[in-house]
Every structure is written in C-alpha cells, then in structure tokens.
Amino acid sequence: MSAAISPLAPKKYPKMPVIEGVRMATAEAGIKYRGRTDLLAMVFDPGTAVAGVFTRSKCPSAPVDFCRENLPGGKARVLVVNSGNANAFTGRKGRETTSATGKAAAKAAGCNEREVFLASTGVIGEPLDPGKFSHLLDDLVRDARPDLWKEAASAIMTTDTYPKVATATVKLGDVEVAINGIAKGAGMIAPDMATMLSFVATDAPIAAPVLQALLSGGAAKTFNAVTVDSDTSTSDTLLLFATGAASKRGAPSITDVKDPRLSSFKRALGKILKSLALQVVRDGEGARKQIEITVEGAKSARSAKKIALSIANSPLVKTAVAGEDANWGRVVMAVGKAGEPADRDRLSIWFGGNRLAHEGERDPSYSEEATSAYMTRDEIVIRVDLGIGRGKATVWTCDLTKEYVAINGDYRS
Amino acid sequence: MSAAISPLAPKKYPKMPVIEGVRMATAEAGIKYRGRTDLLAMVFDPGTAVAGVFTRSKCPSAPVDFCRENLPGGKARVLVVNSGNANAFTGRKGRETTSATGKAAAKAAGCNEREVFLASTGVIGEPLDPGKFSHLLDDLVRDARPDLWKEAASAIMTTDTYPKVATATVKLGDVEVAINGIAKGAGMIAPDMATMLSFVATDAPIAAPVLQALLSGGAAKTFNAVTVDSDTSTSDTLLLFATGAASKRGAPSITDVKDPRLSSFKRALGKILKSLALQVVRDGEGARKQIEITVEGAKSARSAKKIALSIANSPLVKTAVAGEDANWGRVVMAVGKAGEPADRDRLSIWFGGNRLAHEGERDPSYSEEATSAYMTRDEIVIRVDLGIGRGKATVWTCDLTKEYVAINGDYRS
Known part of the structure; x- marks a missing residue:
C-alpha cells in the first residue's frame, strides 16, 4: 500500500447530489x-x-x-x-x-x-x-x-x-x-x-x-x-x-x-x-505525470488506438517522461513495434506544442529549451501524425517511476 | 549508463579461438x-x-x-x-x-x-x-x-x-x-x-x-x-x-x-x-534475476509463446519476482490478458518445483516457506500448464527493478 497521496489527486471534490432510488x-x-x-x-x-x-x-x-x-x-x-x-x-x-x-x-x-x-x-x-x-x-x-x-x-x-x-x-x-x-x-x-x-x-x-x-x-x-x-x-x-x-x-x-x-x-x-x-x-501506482497520447493520420481508428497503446505501454516512453526527457526516439520505437501500417519517413511527433520530428527526421526548428521546459509539467500531451490515413485515437497513461516498482515489488507480502 | 556490473554477469569468459578468415x-x-x-x-x-x-x-x-x-x-x-x-x-x-x-x-x-x-x-x-x-x-x-x-x-x-x-x-x-x-x-x-x-x-x-x-x-x-x-x-x-x-x-x-x-x-x-x-x-537494465517461463498444454506452440510473452512482459509479474514474492495470482492475470485460449479451471502453475496452483485454485499442499526460499534464487523458473492442448514454448526475461527506471529515466540527458 502506498502511503503518500498522488500529486495528481483532485484538488477538491465535487458535492455529490442524491440519486433518488x-x-x-x-x-x-x-x-x-x-x-x-x-x-x-x-x-x-x-x-x-x-x-x-x-x-x-x-x-x-x-x-x-x-x-x-x-x-x-x-x-x-x-x-x-x-x-x-x-x-x-x-x-x-x-x-x-x-x-x-x-x-x-x-x-x-x-x-x-x-x-x-x-x-x-x-x-x-x-x-x-x-x-x-x-x-x-x-x-x-x-x-x-x-x-x-x-x-x-x-x-x-x-x-x-x-x-x-x-x-x-x-x-x-x-x-x-x-x-x-x-x-x-x-x-x-x-x-x-x-x-x-x-x-x-x-x-x-x-x-x-x-x-x-x-x-x-x-x-x-x-x-x-x-x-x-x-x-x-x-x-x-x-x-x-x-x-x-x-x-x-x-x-x-x-x-x-x-x-x-x-x-x-x-x-x-x-x-x-x-x-x-x-x-x-x-492515481496510477507511483504516477507523477499524466500522459495523453493522440495518434492521427493512421490507416484506421483501430490501428491508431493500437499504436497509441503501444506508445502508452512502452516502459521506455514512460520512464523517459518520468525523467522529464523528451525522448521522442522512443516514441518512434513504439510506433515501429506496434506492427501497424506506418511510414517512417512521414512520421511527425509533438510533445505539447513542440514539434520534435517531422517527415521522418528531427524537426530542424526544434527547441531543446522549450521542450525541456514543457516536460516539467505534470500533464504531458504526445501527438503523433502518421501521415498515411485518417484514423485517430486518444489514450491516457501515466509515467513509470521507481515508486511503481516499490509498490508492486512488495504488495502481497 | 549504469556503472555497476550486473550481478548476473558471467563469472568467467571462454577463450575465444581464432576463426580463420x-x-x-x-x-x-x-x-x-x-x-x-x-x-x-x-x-x-x-x-x-x-x-x-x-x-x-x-x-x-x-x-x-x-x-x-x-x-x-x-x-x-x-x-x-x-x-x-x-x-x-x-x-x-x-x-x-x-x-x-x-x-x-x-x-x-x-x-x-x-x-x-x-x-x-x-x-x-x-x-x-x-x-x-x-x-x-x-x-x-x-x-x-x-x-x-x-x-x-x-x-x-x-x-x-x-x-x-x-x-x-x-x-x-x-x-x-x-x-x-x-x-x-x-x-x-x-x-x-x-x-x-x-x-x-x-x-x-x-x-x-x-x-x-x-x-x-x-x-x-x-x-x-x-x-x-x-x-x-x-x-x-x-x-x-x-x-x-x-x-x-x-x-x-x-x-x-x-x-x-x-x-x-x-x-x-x-x-x-x-x-x-x-x-x-x-544484463537487462537493472536486472537482478533471470526468469525462464515455460507454457505448456496450450492450444498450439504459437499460442504458448504468446502467453509466455504476456507473462514475461507483465510489469506486475516482473516486479513481484524483483520483490521475491511468489505472486502466482499475477501469472493468472497475465495468462488471462493474453487473449489466447485458456481454461481458468484447468490451470496449474509452478515456481521451480513448487506447484502453487492446480486446477484453477491454490494448491492445497502449497508450502509458503519452500516457495519463499526458492524466490531468493537468482534464476527463477515459472511453468504454466494450461491443460487444454500440446502447444509448448519457453521464453526468458529478467525482473523489473527500480534501477531499470533509474537507467531509463536518465538515458538521453
């Protein structure tokens, strides 16, 4: 059991009305x-x-x-x-x-x-x-x-x-x-x-x-x-x-x-x-950051969701976000491993408003400073445009921290 | 970069002969x-x-x-x-x-x-x-x-x-x-x-x-x-x-x-x-233990490998092994999520020679003490018998430790 309350917990709770019945x-x-x-x-x-x-x-x-x-x-x-x-x-x-x-x-x-x-x-x-x-x-x-x-x-x-x-x-x-x-x-x-x-x-x-x-x-x-x-x-x-x-x-x-x-x-x-x-x-175990991942331009919505989940479930992407590192190379990796249609040379990747990769390579106008500042936020938005179709999907996850390992390496005992 | 050498590194190296040409x-x-x-x-x-x-x-x-x-x-x-x-x-x-x-x-x-x-x-x-x-x-x-x-x-x-x-x-x-x-x-x-x-x-x-x-x-x-x-x-x-x-x-x-x-x-x-x-x-990043996973009794060898990889890639299974916890419930979970044919009520699970689960429930003769002693080893063998066919596969992985997160949360910077 984790003692500390997640830093992403709601600041306040809504007043819950009565539901008759x-x-x-x-x-x-x-x-x-x-x-x-x-x-x-x-x-x-x-x-x-x-x-x-x-x-x-x-x-x-x-x-x-x-x-x-x-x-x-x-x-x-x-x-x-x-x-x-x-x-x-x-x-x-x-x-x-x-x-x-x-x-x-x-x-x-x-x-x-x-x-x-x-x-x-x-x-x-x-x-x-x-x-x-x-x-x-x-x-x-x-x-x-x-x-x-x-x-x-x-x-x-x-x-x-x-x-x-x-x-x-x-x-x-x-x-x-x-x-x-x-x-x-x-x-x-x-x-x-x-x-x-x-x-x-x-x-x-x-x-x-x-x-x-x-x-x-x-x-x-x-x-x-x-x-x-x-x-x-x-x-x-x-x-x-x-x-x-x-x-x-x-x-x-x-x-x-x-x-x-x-x-x-x-x-x-x-x-x-x-x-x-x-x-x-x-409230993901050990979570310090929420990550929203949108994949668009995929062959289909189903394909977009599969790729988005491949990114969301990648330990390397999740640890990079935990380390506040805009490691978009790992996003490329996760797109590649999803097994869905993708064309490396048409791929664009954004972290927030910062376009890091465009048409298959690092965006020439990419600002390390702006992106690093962005990565310190507690809600990170990753967007990937595959550029091959109109399929779109959004999924959410959290970062992967040492606390996740601590919580789960010692749960049953 | 990790400074310390993996505890699972070879104790000695073979003499490598010349390969002519x-x-x-x-x-x-x-x-x-x-x-x-x-x-x-x-x-x-x-x-x-x-x-x-x-x-x-x-x-x-x-x-x-x-x-x-x-x-x-x-x-x-x-x-x-x-x-x-x-x-x-x-x-x-x-x-x-x-x-x-x-x-x-x-x-x-x-x-x-x-x-x-x-x-x-x-x-x-x-x-x-x-x-x-x-x-x-x-x-x-x-x-x-x-x-x-x-x-x-x-x-x-x-x-x-x-x-x-x-x-x-x-x-x-x-x-x-x-x-x-x-x-x-x-x-x-x-x-x-x-x-x-x-x-x-x-x-x-x-x-x-x-x-x-x-x-x-x-x-x-x-x-x-x-x-x-x-x-x-x-x-x-x-x-x-x-x-x-x-x-x-x-x-x-x-x-x-x-x-x-x-x-x-x-x-x-x-x-x-x-x-x-x-x-x-x-030498898996942060690894402290090698895990061998064999799935047998599956519908096909392909199905067995998919289930074995579902277990091997489960963060919850890997953190449990890191914590030396024979948490076979997480193995059940990983079998279930693989999406392959499985019958919960025929499942048996071993950690080493210790049968923890049999025919869909905890093995009545399961010894917590023997299993806990087994989990302290640095090579853990997990075996799952699905009891529905003859498909078999073995895969290998390592445990998931805080060091994995440390190494990968700070790789690029």
Whole structure:
C-alpha cells in the first residue's frame, strides 16, 4: 500500500447530489485491511435497470462470472463490493462464495438473487470467506443512506491513494436528472478494463438495453482507453444503474438508443466515465505525470488506438517522461513495434506544442529549451501524425517511476 | 549508463579461438562516448557467405535498410559497427550516412559495396556524422587481427554492463570447425530482435541460403524468445558469417539445409545463439534475476509463446519476482490478458518445483516457506500448464527493478 497521496489527486471534490432510488452503506469487515472500510452495499429501488462492461480476461474472477449471469435480466436491487480480496482464481470455493453472498444479499434486500450484483478487488488466488461479511448485509441494507458517495468510493479502494467520484446533472426531456459515479483502480490497469471497479447511477428512466448501448460506447473511449501498466485484471467491472425515479418528476422513459432526447445525457455520461478513468490514471501506482497520447493520420481508428497503446505501454516512453526527457526516439520505437501500417519517413511527433520530428527526421526548428521546459509539467500531451490515413485515437497513461516498482515489488507480502 | 556490473554477469569468459578468415579492429571514434572504443570493423576473407535476421519494427534504422539491401547477394567482406548513435529515424541524412560509410568501407576492404554490412546502436533520432569515423576505416581494416573477439564485444556496448561472447567447436564431416559470436543489448529488448546486435562467424563452408535457414530457425527459439521490457528496437541485427576457410582442411561444403552432416553444427549454433540471448537478458537494465517461463498444454506452440510473452512482459509479474514474492495470482492475470485460449479451471502453475496452483485454485499442499526460499534464487523458473492442448514454448526475461527506471529515466540527458 502506498502511503503518500498522488500529486495528481483532485484538488477538491465535487458535492455529490442524491440519486433518488439509490442508498449506500459501508462497513469495516476486516477482510484484509484493518482500521478502514472494506465493504460497500448499494441498494436500489425496485425497477432499477442495469448495464455492465467487464474484463476481457480469459481468467475472470468469480464475481465477474456472477454479474455476467445476472446481467441479461437487466434488473438490479443491490450491489455488494468488497476490497482486500479479489475472489479470483479461487475455483469451486470462489463460486460458493459468490453464491452465498448472492443469497445473503438477496435476503437482506428482499429481492431475487438475479437482481444482485457483486464485485471484489484485491489479492488474487486467496479464498474469500463469505462468513467475514455476509452477516453484515442485513444491517447495511437497513441503514443505507443516499448521501454516502465519497464513503462508498473510499470503501472500494485498494492501492488507490484517493477516492474517485464524478457527478453531472443534465436535462432529459425538460426534467433535470443526475448521474453519479465512483471508481477504484491504481495498478493492473490496461484497456479491456483493468483492475478497475466503477459504479455509476442515475435517476433517469432508461431501459436496460439502451443503458447497455450507452455504457459500451462510452467505455470504449474512456475506461478502455486508459492504461497504467498494460496489465489487465481478472476483476474489472463497470456497472451503470438507472433507477428511473425521475419519471415521477416527468422525465420521459427512454427505450430507444436513437432517441434524440438522449444526446445531452449521453454526453454527460461520457464525461463522467472519462473523469473517472482519468482519475484512475492519475492515481496510477507511483504516477507523477499524466500522459495523453493522440495518434492521427493512421490507416484506421483501430490501428491508431493500437499504436497509441503501444506508445502508452512502452516502459521506455514512460520512464523517459518520468525523467522529464523528451525522448521522442522512443516514441518512434513504439510506433515501429506496434506492427501497424506506418511510414517512417512521414512520421511527425509533438510533445505539447513542440514539434520534435517531422517527415521522418528531427524537426530542424526544434527547441531543446522549450521542450525541456514543457516536460516539467505534470500533464504531458504526445501527438503523433502518421501521415498515411485518417484514423485517430486518444489514450491516457501515466509515467513509470521507481515508486511503481516499490509498490508492486512488495504488495502481497 | 549504469556503472555497476550486473550481478548476473558471467563469472568467467571462454577463450575465444581464432576463426580463420575473420579479422577485427576497434577504435575510439568519440561518436558519443569518451574514453572507450565505439567502433568495430570485422573483415572477412573473399568467399565469405552471410545470413541475417533483423528487427520487425515498422520504423527500422538506416543501417537495417542498408543490410537488407545487401543481404540477397549473400556475400560479406566487411562489417562496420558503431555504438553511441543508432542512425535511426534520421531520414535522408541517415541514408547519406550509410551510403558514405558503405563506400568508405568498401574502399578500405577492397570490395564491392554490396559486400559491406553496417550496424549502429545508441540514441535514436540524432543524425550520425560519417565524418566522425569513416576516415578511420582504412587503418582499421589494415590493422585488423583475428584475436580481438572480447574487444569487439566491448566496442559495441551501450547500456550493457559486460561484453557478451560465446564460442563452440564442432565437427563438420570429419573436420573441426569453430563458431564464435558476440552480442550487445540490455534494454529495448523484446522478441523480434530488440536493441540487440549480434554477430556470429564460423570457418565452416556453408552456402548463404543454408546459413539463412539455420539462422532464422535458431533465432526463433533464442533471440526472438527473450524480452527485457517488451520494447522493440529499430536497429536489431543478427548476422552470421561463414568464411569457408575450413574447406582447406577438408570440411565438406554444405549446400543443402537437410544435409545430415549439419546436425552437430546446427545444435552448436543454437547453443551459441541461446547463450548470447541469455547474456542479453541477464544484463537487462537493472536486472537482478533471470526468469525462464515455460507454457505448456496450450492450444498450439504459437499460442504458448504468446502467453509466455504476456507473462514475461507483465510489469506486475516482473516486479513481484524483483520483490521475491511468489505472486502466482499475477501469472493468472497475465495468462488471462493474453487473449489466447485458456481454461481458468484447468490451470496449474509452478515456481521451480513448487506447484502453487492446480486446477484453477491454490494448491492445497502449497508450502509458503519452500516457495519463499526458492524466490531468493537468482534464476527463477515459472511453468504454466494450461491443460487444454500440446502447444509448448519457453521464453526468458529478467525482473523489473527500480534501477531499470533509474537507467531509463536518465538515458538521453
């Protein structure tokens, strides 16, 4: 665990409004950590719709399997999240734990087991004893309150150095609806949803299939466009809940993803997902700098994203940024290793507004001084123009510092 | 540059025999470094055959382009290598430099420009002025001697902490032939030949197409099966020269790769390539431990290699080994993220002889004590059985330490 708070932590937190139909409670279950909360229950009013995006790992955790089974029902009444143990690669015992927790949560919330969602984060491969927390669920559901978003975000942290929240209010039809989100994640973060848990809720009345389309689309350019260390977790879970409570205030029920009344909501949801994903990057283990990488002029958007991720995951690029060294040669290297179409002699590279390379060689007007000054910033923007097409993509990462090694060389022990 | 020699450096160096038909010379050209050699010329007798394997980077260096153009001729008379500047991403200037160096080397060696081979290693993106060293080539060729293998290996080093050599003698027909090799590389090492230069020579009379088949096959299981940081260089070059001088002593001329007389030679060449590749891994920037990763029971050999590389390139696996932590959960994660066929519930994992996971969960008989003792070794063997097929592959890497970050956060400045 890292003691110091990331220098890229938010300077201040937004005031999180109440989302009608959502209540929360946290507890100190002592699963692994001492003296902090490690258990979250989020309770939803009847009629809440749910959508989800999960890790693409071929070795998903038991809670991911559990959520995937319940998701097609499209309904959620309670979410239980623990930190300290991922319940991943725990075999039969892992399935027994999710089953027991699902039953206990359904009983506590008075709902069907298919309306329960679970997430676990922490060490992989250690059996998770449901007896450590399932007896707490009755009290949690009973005592749940609508105003505990930051506390909820804190309870799900592992190596995170700060809780991550985001909020927006937006018009749906003529009625204001709210969207709140929380997230956790600091390492094992790579596209395809790395050790990232994120839970977003709204009072907008949006049907589950529409919710799913919005979430999948939004995740592609946010949670699936960030990487800390190229490592993908077994446990990544992004869930979006819509209680529909705003319909009482006259908000229209949305059942078609092409409904034009959705456009503001869609934009706001995208902003929340991006904010949460970037908060994860900015809390990347050992991170001192945020790096935004845009690749344009690629053969396709897919190709651009692959090259951008090759740059973002390159230890040599990340250590260069940590050392405040505008080592654009390593960017060339990372473009070259991506295996995607590229023409060395058409490549241009910018660090911020400074063009360092142009048409396959060092830019003759490149200023070492200006670039060195730029590299001292805590947000670095790298732009690459391949000059061969119109494909474009942006991804985000952080630098690679000695602290990353320290945190991860001594995590389990 | 790292000052300290890797703790995994060879305890002693082999005596390198003379390879008849090969002479060498080194010089201090002052291209970037001071007080050390940075230029190597290797001169070959007429009739020397050559084969090569190069980086798969889409942004190869100018010397790689130059070698690729000359390779189809199959003949070599002189090799010129410099360290300190990679002549990569140097555009038109880069091509002018290889052209000028090629001309100067051909003149010095009295050969055709098509018989010249070049390699450069060091910083990317800085123009390399051929005037810094082309005037030295006449003297180098004239003064070249057959007994400078270790000096040659030293001249081509960049962040390497020790020179890398290997040698073998083997029977071809009834005649003993020798194979010598040198290599450099410490970072930006990933399969597909990362910043790795390696030059191997033999006096065996082997035709160029046969040499090429031997080299391509040998590289796949050696140089293309090692990774330090997943980063692939623009400059990787592995060349194999056969002077044929042993034919004077009665060695048979080999013109068919299926010639049964080749078998011992092929095995010995494989051993040399493996020795050199492992010396590169053991000099991985900041490395304290060598890690061998074998994946078996995969759907295919190709799939096994992809999963093995996913484990080998995982920063979380590499930092765990650095911290002497048998964190097999991260191995599960790396299997899962590879995207290859895998069944979580059939997976078994060993660290050395200790089986930590079996059939999808922690091995009940796993001994924390025995495994912890094992992790203190400086050579760690990780074995994964996927249990779904017969595909198998082995790759090698090193651990990821704070020193890697220190070396690479401060390389260019």
